[in-house]
Amino acid sequence: MLWSQGISLATVGEIKESWWMYALAAFVTVFIIGGSLYFAIKAYRQSRELGMPKEMVRKAVVSSVSFSVLPSVGIFIGVITMSGLLGIPLPWIRLSVVGALHYELMAASVAAEGITVTTMTTQNLVTIAFVMTFSILWGGLFAVFFLKRYQKKVLDKATAEGNKGFGKYLFDAVFIGMICAYVGDAVAKIVRYDTRVVVDGAYVLDEFGQYIVEDHKTFVPMIVLLSSMAAMAGFDWLVRKKGVKWLENFSLALSMIFGMIVAVVLGLGGIL
């Protein structure tokens, strides 16, 4: 109690950037890395049991690391976006466990409508942290209680026939549906793209409590998508036809970089 009384004298700005918030973020980071390493070691041991080639294991790890760097920088920019309102540690924590930028921005807006960095109180900050945390537990809870049953009843049957049954195509079909949804998303943004106005790391509401939006319709995501697709086709040709095997693990990351460079060049030309 004495401790809390002492700290409560701090301003909300000091709390957001306090050493103990950074300590919490560091603790969450260690937990996530520890958990990931644990699963990775278990999977690696299983690969030995199954007699999987080491090259396959290496491929899975190297391609995943190279693939994840750029989207991770994008996620970190989300931390910077939210830091105006919430400081660095809380967005760092939230985007490390379950969170996603659009969800966190929405949670901040819904939990404390209309607040700004200058009007925010300590109670607002604590309430936002509670809302962000508790509202996003559902998927994980469902996995805890139902994943095993779902897997046994549905998935095991779908894959039971091995290469002869439809199961072989089922999951490719699901993922292709997902890719097509992102293509549709890029098409939609050519026609209309309402973006919510963000000020000080939170969505802004009008006097009727509605999000303030601006239409930023754009061709850029479609051009970026097609550019990285074309780059991937080129890298794929080099790997398959020209035998440039080392490219295989990096072709996805390099294709993404190409698409992102195209976005920057378009931006320099005033096309946003």
Place this chain on the structure above:
Amino acid sequence: MNTTSSYNDRMHRNGRIFIVLGFSVMIAVPLTMWFVTGVAPDPALFFPAFLTLSALQLPGGIIEVITYSPMLGTGATYLAFITGNLSNLKIPCAMNARELCGTDIGSPENEVVATLAVSASTITTTLVMTLGVVLLIPLTPLLNAPVLQPAFNWVVSALFGALGYKYFRSNPKMIPAPLLSMILLGLLVPKFLVGNLAICIVLGAIVSTVAAKILFDKHWLGGQRP
């Protein structure tokens, strides 16, 4: 002998423990903020906000488990549901690793590959974030530079373009139905698609699966002969 089923059973047990521990760590954050500051959350703000967001997240969470867990397998699903960023990072990452390694979904080898992919991806993201925080002062002006904003705004489009090529090339007959339906959706109801991408992913998956099943039944898929 370490059988696949016992490995899967252990992954379920360990995954559940990991999620419970992960939730405890997550919940410890706001509770610590409450304890240290001595300021409780405002119930008048908390409960309406919690219910509003849960109305979106509860069905969304269930749909995500149903849709994504087959692609991830057991261990990776539990890991991904604590570490987040599923559709924009973990799923494409696992599917890319699977494509490179040539494993079949549901196979013991794919379980290993997906778990390694999601673990490696999670560690990468966590390290990038940590490095970003440590180097925040020199990095912020660079990452906030207007010239670089388009690159990071559209990183997901770049990701799905590159990955799309691989899947489109491997399964050309499975593309037209979901692609056309999603393009039409984007043209006719753009606001809905952009605002409800998670729902549209499920719609795309359903269209794609139904179309693939029809093609499969007609023996028109892959190496099938009519």
